[in-house]
Amino acid sequence: xxxxxxxxxxxxxxxxxxxxxxxxxxxxxxxxxxxxxxxxxxxxxxxxxxxxxxxxxxxxxxxxxxxxxxxxxxxxxxxxxxxxxxxxxxxxxxxxxxxxxxxxxxxxxxxxxxxxxxxxxxxxxxxxxxxxxxxxxxxxxxxxxxxxxxxxxxxxxxxxxxxxxxxxxxxxxxxxxxxxxxxxxxxxxxxxxxxxxxxxxxxxxxxxxxxxxxxxxxxxxxxxxxxxxxxxxxxxxxxxxxxxxxxxxxxxxxxxxxxxxxxxxxxxxxxxxxxxxxxxxxxxxxxxxxxxxxxxxxxxxxxxxxxxxxxxxxxxxxxxxxxxxxxxxxxxxxxxxxxxxxxxxxxxxxxxxxxxxxxxxxxxxxxxxxxxxxxxxxxxxxxxxxxxxxxxxxxxxxxxxxxxxxxxxxxxxxxxxxxxxxxxxxxxxxxxxxxxxxxxxxxxxxxxxxxxxxxxxxxxxxxxxxxxxxxxxxxxxxxxxxxxxxxxxxxxxxxxxxxxxxxxxxxxxxxxxxxxxxxxxxxxxxxxxxxxxxxxxxxxxx
Amino acid sequence: xxxxxxxxxxxxxxxxxxxxxxxxxxxxxxxxxxxxxxxxxxxxxxxxxxxxxxxxxxxxxxxxxxxxxxxxxxxxxxxxxxxxxxxxxxxxxxxxxxxxxxxxxxxxxxxxxxxxxxxxxxxxxxxxxxxxxxxxxxxxxxxxxxxxxxxxxxxxxxxxxxxxxxxxxxxxxxxxxxxxxxxxxxxxxxxxxxxxxxxxxxxxxxxxxxxxxxxxxxxxxxxxxxxxxxxxxxxxxxxxxxxxxxxxxxxxxxxxxxxxxxxxxxxxxxxxxxxxxx
Amino acid sequence: xxxxxxxxxxxxxxxxxxxxxxxxxxxxxxxxxxxxxxxxxxxxxxxxxxxxxxxxxxxxxxxxxxxxxxxxxxxxxxxxxxxxxxxxxxxxxxxxxxxxxxxxxxxxxxxxxxxxxxxxxxxxxxxxxxxxxxxxxxxxxxxxxxxxxxxxxxxxxxxxxxxxxxxxxxxxxxx
Numbered sequence: 005x006x007x008x009x010x011x012x013x014x015x016x017x018x019x020x021x022x023x024x025x026x027x028x029x030x031x032x033x034x035x036x037x038x039x040x041x042x043x044x045x046x047x048x049x050x051x052x053x054x055x056x057x058x059x060x061x062x063x064x065x066x067x068x069x070x071x072x073x074x075x076x077x078x079x080x081x082x083x084x085x086x087x088x089x090x091x092x093x094x095x096x097x098x099x100x101x102x103x104x105x106x107x108x109x110x111x112x113x114x115x116x117x118x119x120x121x122x123x124x125x126x127x128x129x130x131x132x133x134x135x136x137x138x139x140x141x142x143x144x145x146x147x148x149x150x151x152x153x154x155x156x157x158x159x160x161x162x163x164x165x166x167x168x169x170x171x172x173x174x175x176x177x178x179x180x181x182x183x184x185x186x187x188x189x190x191x192x193x194x195x196x197x198x199x200x201x202x203x204x205x206x207x208x209x210x211x212x213x214x215x216x217x218x219x220x221x222x223x224x225x226x227x228x229x230x231x232x233x234x235x236x237x238x239x240x241x242x243x244x245x246x247x248x249x250x251x252x253x254x255x256x257x258x259x260x261x262x263x264x265x266x267x268x269x270x271x272x273x274x275x276x277x278x279x280x281x282x283x284x285x286x287x288x289x290x291x292x293x294x295x296x297x298x299x300x301x302x303x304x305x306x307x308x309x310x311x312x313x314x315x316x317x318x319x320x321x322x323x324x325x326x327x328x329x330x331x332x333x334x335x336x337x338x339x340x341x342x343x344x345x346x347x348x349x350x351x352x353x354x355x356x357x358x359x360x361x362x363x364x365x366x367x368x369x370x371x372x373x374x375x376x377x378x379x380x381x382x383x384x385x386x387x388x389x390x391x392x393x394x395x396x397x398x399x400x401x402x403x404x405x406x407x408x409x410x411x412x413x414x415x416x417x418x419x420x421x422x423x424x425x426x427x428x429x430x431x432x433x434x435x436x437x438x439x440x441x442x443x444x445x446x447x448x449x450x451x452x453x454x455x456x457x458x459x460x461x462x463x464x465x466x467x468x469x470x471x472x473x474x475x476x477x478x479x480x481x482x483x484x485x486x487x488x489x490x491x492x493x494x495x496x497x498x499x500x501x502x503x504x505x506x507x508x509x510x511x512x513x514x515x516x517x518x519x520x521x522x523x524x525x526x527x528x529x530x531x532x533x534x535x536x537x538x539x540x541x542x543x544x545x546x
Numbered sequence: 547x548x549x550x551x552x553x554x555x556x557x558x559x560x561x562x563x564x565x566x567x568x569x570x571x572x573x574x575x576x577x578x579x580x581x582x583x584x585x586x587x588x589x590x591x592x593x594x595x596x597x598x599x600x601x602x603x604x605x606x607x608x609x610x611x612x613x614x615x616x617x618x619x620x621x622x623x624x625x626x627x628x629x630x631x632x633x634x635x636x637x638x639x640x641x642x643x644x645x646x647x648x649x650x651x652x653x654x655x656x657x658x659x660x661x662x663x664x665x666x667x668x669x670x671x672x673x674x675x676x677x678x679x680x681x682x683x684x685x686x687x688x689x690x691x692x693x694x695x696x697x698x699x700x701x702x703x704x705x706x707x708x709x710x711x712x713x714x715x716x717x718x719x720x721x722x723x724x725x726x727x728x729x730x731x732x733x734x735x736x737x738x739x740x741x742x743x744x745x746x747x748x749x750x751x752x753x754x755x756x757x758x759x760x761x762x763x764x765x766x767x768x769x770x771x772x773x774x775x776x777x778x779x780x781x782x783x784x785x786x787x788x789x790x791x792x793x794x795x796x797x798x799x800x801x802x803x804x805x806x807x808x809x810x811x812x813x814x815x816x817x818x819x820x821x822x823x824x
Numbered sequence: 825x826x827x828x829x830x831x832x833x834x835x836x837x838x839x840x841x842x843x844x845x846x847x848x849x850x851x852x853x854x855x856x857x858x859x860x861x862x863x864x865x866x867x868x869x870x871x872x873x874x875x876x877x878x879x880x881x882x883x884x885x886x887x888x889x890x891x892x893x894x895x896x897x898x899x900x901x902x903x904x905x906x907x908x909x910x911x912x913x914x915x916x917x918x919x920x921x922x923x924x925x926x927x928x929x930x931x932x933x934x935x936x937x938x939x940x941x942x943x944x945x946x947x948x949x950x951x952x953x954x955x956x957x958x959x960x961x962x963x964x965x966x967x968x969x970x971x972x973x974x975x976x977x978x979x980x981x982x983x984x985x986x987x988x989x990x991x992x993x994x995x996x997x998x999x
Contacts, residue, residue, distance in 0.1 A: 033851070034851075036851065036951075036952055038953075038954050040954055068952060070950070070952070072950075093661070094657060094660065094661070095676040097676065121944060121945065121946075122944065123920075123943070126920040126923075127919075127920045131944075133919070133945065134945075168676075184863075184864060184865075186864075198863065198864065200863045200864075207565065212687075213686075213690050214574070214686045214687045214690070215574060215612075215616050215617075215690045216574060216608065216611055216612070216616060216686045217572050217573055218568050218574055220565075220567070222565055223565070223566070224565035231863040233861075233862035233863060238861070238862065238863075238924070240863075240924060247565050247566075248567060248568050250572075250683070251683065252681045252682065252683040255601070255604055255748075256683055258568060267924040269927050269928045271930075271932065272931055273931055273934055274931065274932070274934050275928075275931060276927065276928025276930070276931040276932035277928055278924055278925050278928045293683060294680070294683045294684035295681070296662070296681065297662070304919075306920045306921030306922075311886035311921065311922055313886055313887070335928065337929055337931070337932020338932055339932060351934075353932070353933065355932065371570065371572075372570070372573075373572075385749070396895075417749075421662070422631070423599070423600060423746050423750075424636075438977055440978065442978075443978050443981055444977075444978035444979070444981060445978070446977035448977070471976040471977065471978070477976055503974075505974045505976070505979075507970070507971055507972055508958070508972065508973050509973070510955070510974055543954050543955065543973075545951075545953070545971070545973075546952075
């Protein structure tokens with residue numbers, strides 16, 4: 005069965021080079037696109053929990069084609085899931101054109117018909133976007149109009165939302181306006197001051213056939229926002245309110261939802277400070293009240309905790325809890341100047357980040373209304389806390405080191421829905437070395453450790469990435485769960501791979517075992533089951 | 547400029563109209579089954595659940611509301627405990643293993659727990675296009691839509707239970723009320739009501755004396771049942787009799803026999819029936 | 825395994841054959857609205873370096889290789905600018921989660937680039953950027969002459985070489 009992958013890779017490749025060589029040179033001006041394919045073979049491994057996949061391999065792929073001519077734009081996307089890689093929703097099955105649009109711009113007016121990606125403010129009540137790696141794609145299919153004049157920026161849309169190869173049952177409508185006061189009233193003495201205010205309204209319709217409850221067929225949400233900047237200072241605040249919207253995710257309660265997001269930053273060369281506060285209360289908003297996870301979301305509630313990227317630091321990733329959370333984050337960036345005590349010869353970069361997220365406080369009403377909640381009261385349940393310290397230091401001309409320490413507190417029950425699991429307290433340390441042999445030859449190494457008494461216990465991770473051959477990187481890593489309480493599960497997850505990069509093309513081949521875990525991009529996560537086998541990936545744009 | 551402001555104001559007004567604020571009571575006025583009809587369509591609602599699944603009690607409540615208050619015996623409910631993460635036993639309060647071989651087989655085939663629990667199937671409709679996995683909040687509307695379809699078959703169950711040998715003999719008469727094409731199977735199982743043991747709730751709360759209703763205990767004629775008809779015509783009748791020894795850990799007086807007829811190609815159930823064991 | 829290795833070798837050869845075709849090279853960058861760090865809009869039509877080349881870099885605060893690349897360029901940016909007049913425009917694809925971090929991040933690193941935000945991924949989509957980092961070298965007419973994805977230490981050299989070629993091409997023409 006392992007042979008299927010080479011055959012498949014061959015087919016993909018052959019067709020791709022055929023496409024690129026036959027069309028590219030004669031591609032009519034204005035046509036461009038992107039292509040990506042990811043394939044994996046699966047061998048069952050009961051010890052790591054890799055399931056027996058009957059089809060033995062998975063393939064996700066897409067091709068985007070775009071055409072631009074003056075004020076006219078059009079595009080399509082074709083997607084392939086034969087079958088979807090493990091961890092993607094099985095409703096991604098088969099092939100088809102999932103996305104097509106045409107758009108025309110006339111002076112300050114832009115009209116799009118078909119699939120579109122749009123967002124109002126920070127997305128508290130409306131954001132559609134595409135993330136291939138997450139299998140997250142919720143564009144509206146309908147009409148989107150944008151218009152701007154003298155500092156007024158307006159948007160309006162009506163559409164249905166994509167869910168896999170179909171549309172969700174709801175209809176979504178929305179408008180948004182943003183006023184850039186300095187642009188609208190240029191005669192006033194603004195100096196460095198800049199003030200932007202905005203407001204939006206989104207409503208969804210879904211029929212009510214429920215014989216038990218009176219469900220609201222039209223659910224509206226509105227939001228107001230403000231952005232003030234003054235040189236190094238930037239303040240942003242957005243508040244959103246949503247009327248009763250009983251759904252699968254909120255447990256069918258009728259309480260209205262609200263959320264507040266405030267952030268402030270101050271920065272000048274060599275120094276940056278950022279703080280944010282967020283409160284979410286019952287803000288699940290989907291065009292199908294019966295959906296969950298990453299399907300048919302109308303809004304986007306991002307997590308405010310640091311977006312971790314080192315492998316072990318992503319073992320316990322936080323994702324926003326739309327049913328309710330209250331939290332704050334603060335972050336400092338500082339560069340010690342070269343020649344100073346801490347700066348040394350080349351300067352030292354320091355980044356400290358800390359966040360603390362709790363449940364909101366609820367007093368339950370006992371009926372379908374759900375609960376009442378004091379706006380600023382902090383609940384007892386800890387969802388997530390962390391403190392991150394990162395120091396970037398260039399030791400000499402050839403060697404650069406990034407040292408990171410993280411302390412995390414993580415609520416598995418809330419974030420992953422694991423039943424009856426204790427809070428995880430974890431220390432994570434990472435040393436990341438880059439050694440340059442010459443201007444283009446280098447070795448990168450990561451040494452990571454995670455220490456915890458809960459869950460699966462202690463881990464170490466070692467990675468080496470060798471870049472000595474032009475365009476080719478060789479990567480080898482081992483993730484070792486040496487501290488698992490169950491000795492049978494003290495396993496190594498060894499992986500090796502080759503990555504080839506040339507111009508806009510990237511090809512990667514890997515072989516090894518992968519632990520199960522959450523893959524998160526921008527605070528949205530997908531559960532990836534353990535796997536064992538070959539992986540192949542190609543991406544390019546043309 | 548004025549034109550656009552007016553245009554936007556217009557949209558705003560239209561949108562603000564588009565809000566349905568619901569005041570309590572939130573429940574619909576119940577319209578139960580109409581008396582008089584003896585031959586009615588009955589729907590099978592399979593609730594895939596687990597004693598360690600915190601959101602499952604809410605789903606069970608919906609199933610119970612449908613079968614006990616709204617549609618009464620026109621909704622036949624079965625609760626199947628499945629998956630390792632939600633239904634495996636663990637020392638202490640959750641030491642019972644309510645999983646069954648047939649339940650696990652069904653879960654693997656329909657890939658229910660893979661999409662997270664609670665989930666269910668209403669007449670197994672929507673397979674294999676992945677539309678068969680239905681979230682609990684949609685069960686009521688799915689059941690309502692399904693009950694609007696005409697009745698196509700009828701099942702009569704006659705049970706004889708021998709307490710001495712713990713043996714159950716069940717006789718089933720299936721009658722098709724319209725011409726149907728395709729191959730049809732009869733599947734028979736038994737469930738136990740009112741099993742009291744622990745159930746996990748949200749926020750790690752535990753109800754030690756939770757009442758598990760419609761708890762699936764096993765198949766009487768195999769995971770997929772037995773073929774009873776190919777392209778049956780109206781008034782086609784099939785008679786089947788099965789004898790099984792009940793599990794020793796069930797209370798026979800709390801048990802019910804559930805039977806349903808499904809199309810082999812689509813797996814869609816066309817009629818369901820349930821009768822107490824005694 | 826041997827079979828797959830063989831096929832891989834063939835595929836790598838195929839890529840080498842195919843790469844030269846698979847580029848957006850020669851096209852003018854699309855006209856898309858981005859955000860400035862103080863919340864205003866700017867169109868890519870307003871990108872300006874007085875007819876000199878531009879390096880357009882897509883990055884994100886959470887993307888380690890992106891940050892490594894921009895750090896590496898920062899070390900030599902002054903020399904590059906002096907030598908070729910090139911300007912680096914760094915477009916952050918950070919979304920609402922980390923968008924507010926961009927300004928303090930950039931200042932904390934002491935970067936001298938022109939920074940814009942693409943929170944709705946409009947430019948990212950328009951330029952078929954499927955992952956970050958991705959870098960485009962633009963000539964004085966803002967036509968793409970080089971498109972490079974991903975970063976390994978030292979690969980920034982390829983960008984400046986491309987810029988040098990452009991400059992050399994210009995002078996040879998004017999001569």
